[in-house]
Amino acid sequence: MKKPHDENTRKHDPSRRKFLKGVGIAGAGAAVADKLWTEAQAEDQANSPKPVSGNVKISLDVNGQKRAVQVEPRTTLLNALRNHLDPAITGPKLVCDMGTCGACTVLIDGKPAYSCLMLAVDASNKKITTVEGLGTPDKPNAVQSAFVEHDGLMCGFCTPGFITTISAYLNKNPNPSLGEVREACKGNFCRCGTYPRIFEAALAAAKSSSNG
Ligand code: FES
Numbered sequence: 202m203k204k205p206h207d208e209n210t211r212k213h214d215p216s217r218r219k220f221l222k223g224v225g226i227a228g229a230g231a232a233v234a235d236k237l238w239t240e241a242q243a244e245d246q247a248n249s250p251k252p253v254s255g256n257v258k259i260s261l262d263v264n265g266q267k268r269a270v271q272v273e274p275r276t277t278l279l280n281a282l283r284n285h286l287d288p289a290i291t292g293p294k295l296v297c298d299m300g301t302c303g304a305c306t307v308l309i310d311g312k313p314a315y316s317c318l319m320l321a322v323d324a325s326n327k328k329i330t331t332v333e334g335l336g337t338p339d340k341p342n343a344v345q346s347a348f349v350e351h352d353g354l355m356c357g358f359c360t361p362g363f364i365t366t367i368s369a370y371l372n373k374n375p376n377p378s379l380g381e382v383r384e385a386c387k388g389n390f391c392r393c394g395t396y397p398r399i400f401e402a403a404l405a406a407a408k409s410s411s412n413g
């Protein structure tokens with residue numbers, strides 16, 4: 202007599218047993234892997250420094266002055282300068298807040314950096330120079346004077362970033378070509394399109410510095 206279909210199939214279908222066995226082994230493997238993963242994570246957490254939360258008190262060295270400020274660990278340097286210092290430092294501008302325009306440029310130990318991309322806590326042991334620290338209204342530096350003389354701005358939002366970048370560049374290369382100035386300014390954008398005047402001002406600043 203013929204056996205019922207399902208019984209027949211079970212008997213003659215070794216792949217089904219294999220499959221079930223496989224699932225069992227894989228399941229056990231996954232459980233072991235899970236356990237190892239959890240143990241490794243626990244060990245990592247025990248060894249890593251505790252996350253900082255809440256406000257932290259830091260000191261920023263801005264334009265030659267030590268300024269105490271309380272910020273959250275996630276606060277950017279730009280935010281700390283503009284919104285947490287009292288009196289505020291508003292030369293660096295908030296435009297894109299994502300490292301694409303250069304309006305927030307400051308000097309960190311003499312090198313241009315986007316302050317919207319740097320945490321204030323990371324800047325606490327560095328020398329920060331903003332456009333305010335390059336000169337004063339009575340005694341502007343050569344780049345600041347040249348921007349005024351050559352009308353190097355329209356809305357002015359990009360101006361502090363350009364002046365900071367160019368001032369740092371002229372310290373490195375006091376006698377640049379137009380091409381070199383353009384290259385040095387490639388991280389700064391002027392939405393008003395004042396580039397010809399900006400570059401003219403940069404070259405004039407270089408010339409006036411080398412003449413005197
Ligand atoms: S505001 Fe920082 S790069 Fe634009």
Ligand code: FES
Nearest residue numbers: 355356391392393
């Ligand atoms: S002067 Fe307006 S963005 Fe440059």
